[in-house]
Amino acid sequence: MILTVTPNAALDDTYEVPDARFGEVNRVAAVHRRPGGKGVNVARVLHGLGHEVVATGLAGGAAGRQIEEGLAALGVPAAFTPVAGESRRTVTVVGAEVTMFCEPGPTVTAAEWAAFLARYETLARDAAVVVLSGSLPPGVPPDAYARLTRLAPGPVILDADGEALRLGLAGRPAVVKPNAEELARVSGTGDTAAGIRALRAAGARTVVASLGAGGVVADTPGGALRAALDRPVPGNPTGAGDALAAGLAAGLAVDRPWPDLLRNAVALAACAVRSPVAGEIDAAAVPALLPHVSVRAEEDHAARPHE
Template structure:
């Protein structure tokens, strides 16, 4: 199975409005409620692709109960191995303008995690690791979790011989990379913040030198750059698409893990990641992927090997 970790899970609310106008009142016509947080999104996509997937992290309070109910109701859904906490799982609100699809995001901070709750999580993580083909550590850290938490989890995964992917930003990414994960998947902003370099290929090489075995940088509509011991690749969709990019990065992570778990090489991993993230942008519902578009795109993504890394 594939294990995804979401320390800051979320109940994701999507509100459709004709247009968001600050300092006025809006009647919401359509409300969607989904289990969220990056690792939960990754697990949803992996499950939809047919992989046995387990979700761990934290959930608590009334919002956490709703999140777990929604997770349990997903067809072929991931297994819920979330650890109960006393605080309330955060909500996120995405306000989507009907005419343009432009999205305004409001993210609650998440509950404070106590030392005993972190200890309970480490126990669950340790029990799940031996059964995992791969593990993904995804998203922000909730209050109360030490900034080196991902580095700690990466060391545990490496000690257990389980390939580990890290998808986060800021100081947790900086600390995590130093613990030598197999793969990090920063976006352009996270990469620039980490390395100070603006040129994506240079920044990706730089990120790798900080300790990651491989780096796959997501560049939005421009696709992916992968810098790995096996070579350097660029992968891109056949043409630019319009739509809602929410969850596209999570779908890319699911694509990378899915192909990794099936023993496929970098070109196949990158093609799957680009096809899934593009099919996510194209889907009407935020964070879902359009399966027909995915299958069509898979053969049409361009993956080009570059000059080997210096």
């Protein structure tokens, strides 16, 4: 089983507005409302691929109920800890460009966080891989991801930003998956290789840096690799990172060799870009994309072997 953790789950609204203009009245062509938050999106992708997965995290209020009901309707197993506050909503406007509006989330009490930790420890014992994703709501300790990583018996993938990522590195996660902007923010440099070295020095065992249309650069136990699609994929990129994380988790769960793991994960990310809604992919399209993903060795970014 793969366990995904979304401390700041959300109810996601996606508006398709082909000619969106800020400062004017816009007519929405289509509305998609789904349970979301990064870990929830990872769980939905994994479920769509036929993997055994459980989504956990914190959820509260009417939005929290809709998140849980939405996952149940999709057939995704979930085990959320209730909170008194109202879970957040996000709004994504998809037009010529993609714009997101993200609420901060509910304030979590110490008792609610303790209840979540107890449930998490039980779930993590049965997990082949744990995926920790997204922002931390107010009230959750800033080093939460480090503690959750240490509590997990198996490998952990960390996909976060800012302070949550910086402090989470102390837990020594098996894989850290920043995008280019997140890598620059946490490392203090815009140089990908230097940023990867900084994250490994801070505790990451493997770093997979997502570079958008440039694919990924991964510092793996077998050396540094770059995996990229041979053609750009138009669409909505907001769910691509979550699909990439899903591919990494699926590969780690069966100990797939890193070149194959990265090829599959990049193909999944490309499929996600084609979908107007984060967390959804056309699984049948993945095999056709795999031959278009190249994987090649890069100059090593950090000393090996791993500890």
